[in-house]
Amino acid sequence: MKSYETEENIPFYRQLKEMIVEDIESGRLNQGDKLPSERDLAEQHKVSRMTARHALSLLEREGFVERIVGAGTFVSNRKIQMDFTFNSFSKSMLDLGMKPTTETLFMKVERAKPSVAKMLDVEEGEELFSLKRLRLADGIPVAIELSQIPYRYCRGIEDYMNENVSLYKVLEDVYSIRLHKATQYTRISISDEMESRLLKIQNESACLLLETVAYDTEGRSIEFSQSTTRGDIVSFYTELTL
Template sequence: MEKGIDGIPYYQKLKTMFIEEINSGNLKYGDKIPSERELAEKFKISRMTARHALSTLEREGFVERRVGVGTFISNRKIQWNFITVNSFTKGMEDKGLKPSTETIFAKIETADEFLASKLNISTGEEIFSLKRLRIVDNIPVAIELSQIPYKFCSQIEEYISTKVSLYKVLDEFYGLKLTKQKQYMRISLSDPIESKLLKIGNENPCLSIEGTTYDSFERPIEYYQILARGDLVEFYSEPTNPQ
């Protein structure tokens, strides 16, 4: 593998250069970048090294290749803070983005043994299940399922709409102050239904998150599952300094 005098592989340097150009705004969504041959000639590297750099950028979602056309900058990553308990709408608006939501279903169900253990309720108790498609700047980015013990939010279906934050409803109508979350994250492949909703190819790599949201009394209020597009969403945290 070709390396510079500093020992860093040339493909890594090329990849880093493109990422910096994307982050600075010099390269934007839809911009076409040079071909393998053009990159090899410009930077005096082998076509194999150029190909490796482009392949790495593609795997990480920075570029997309179109057969017979070329390689183009992909949609910019949408940052999602997975530590702060916050509504999706407010989080996206704070970043200057335009969020919207489509409700897939909102219904009353009964808790199975698994869900009962997550929410500290009895098997068979009523739960409110809300499944939504999250959209940013008219692009579907995630599928989100929230499940809440109905005893905490009786008649919530009367207040829920695509334009209202679930967390805001829980706060304003039910006095539920959500303060922390425990969650797990992994890579998952989208199934045919998920792929259609997210407008991606079948079995595309996605970020799968599941967790529990607690209120100020340490009660589990919500069990949630999120499937987010791996090519568009990146999760981050902002740890606070210990007091």
């Protein structure tokens, strides 16, 4: 058995973590399989128990394993791959064979702040319809989404919105607004206490923050959205033509 102390440039816990990730991604370890204990991992790979504990903790934070008190550490089934195609959350989850659900956190009309007004190309202080929702897949919290739309385009929309209604479908069916394209920006964010509680992750966890401006077929800026997405269970991909 190779000793990880021979690798000088990479911390031992990361080497151990990457080895377990490779076993999971190659199929040598499958969903629900139980991993060896910290002690067994330490003995097997000739590292300290602290190193083994650190590796398992990192695997848990990145969503590869679940640690159940009194039972052990198990390979997780919660990894979700999503593409960058402009699409509704519900459709994206259905395409993955998962059941999407939504919890409305708030729904209100408020004044546009300078940064949002700039993104939507409206005057500062203009009325916006703001909708903040917790998005779940198979009952697992995945993202917190905030959508903001100039209210002049969708007056009375709050009367049509409930937990199981698609915002984009309401815009199209009721207001004849069809979203056509979008500009999207992505960066890393750190979850605050409220986000961590809603997403059921550790406080100050790494998340993906997606900021999107969606345009309709007339070229108008219709929606500015921010999505705080769990970094431990969601990965985004895209296909490029070279």
